[in-house]
Amino acid sequence: GTPAVREGAPVTLTIDGRQVTVPEGTSVMRAAAEIGGAIPKLCATDTVAAYGSCRMCLVEIEGQRGTPASCTTPVRPGMVVQTQTPRLEKLRRGVMELYISDHPLDCLTCSANNDCELQDTAAQVGLRDVRYGYAGANHLDAPVDASNPYFDFDPAKCIVCSRCVRACEEVQGTFALTIEGRGFDAKVSAGLASDTFLGSECVSCGACVAACPTATLNEKAVKDIGKPERAVITTCAYCGVGCTFRAE
Numbered sequence: 001g002t003p004a005v006r007e008g009a010p011v012t013l014t015i016d017g018r019q020v021t022v023p024e025g026t027s028v029m030r031a032a033a034e035i036g037g038a039i040p041k042l043c044a045t046d047t048v049a050a051y052g053s054c055r056m057c058l059v060e061i062e063g064q065r066g067t068p069a070s071c072t073t074p075v076r077p078g079m080v081v082q083t084q085t086p087r088l089e090k091l092r093r094g095v096m097e098l099y100i101s102d103h104p105l106d107c108l109t110c111s112a113n114n115d116c117e118l119q120d121t122a123a124q125v126g127l128r129d130v131r132y133g134y135a136g137a138n139h140l141d142a143p144v145d146a147s148n149p150y151f152d153f154d155p156a157k158c159i160v161c162s163r164c165v166r167a168c169e170e171v172q173g174t175f176a177l178t179i180e181g182r183g184f185d186a187k188v189s190a191g192l193a194s195d196t197f198l199g200s201e202c203v204s205c206g207a208c209v210a211a212c213p214t215a216t217l218n219e220k221a222v223k224d225i226g227k228p229e230r231a232v233i234t235t236c237a238y239c240g241v242g243c244t245f246r247a248e
């Protein structure tokens, strides 16, 4: 998902040499998605308000200094945006390198393997090397919070994108989660009083689990028995051969 489609007066801009017209107030990221452009992202979804924290979605805008986050930058008429320059690719790889230097490398045995946005985005930006090693891995020794009967919270896998915090507030209207600390010490916390999900204001709605891009918030059932089969097998009704389709 990318930040949601807006309603408003039409605005025409150019993204990677292609013209696109979208309603006023739409983000540059969403406008790019409308013409098939997939700007790398980690903290944006189409269900919670854009936050601009992960810095993966940086773009270049003609006449503007710096590289703003496309998820929080609204379109302007006549804007000329580049989303895939060598400079942007290098910046994104650099940011991803920092994320991976601070993340456990247990992908093969992780329950989110092949269903992990961090993994997908690392591949999308072409990360091949982590020059800082992995020694900075943060919260690795922090215990998994397994207090909730339905899901676990593993701080070692958290990239502090705040998608869970925003989902809790915006989707569920509960304020069970917060981000504590800064920099490497930053962590998602389930309330200052109890420090566990079970003792917090959490109502177990699962909005945070659905929003998590990694295996930080993980349904216990998924962990134990694997991902649910989301594919649907259909038999084509066009002729009598009986070909089957697999729709994901």
Ligand code: FES
Binding pocket: 040, 041, 042, 043, 044, 051, 052, 053, 054, 055, 056, 057, 058, 069, 070, 071, 072
């Ligand atoms: Fe834009 Fe994270 S997706 S800063």
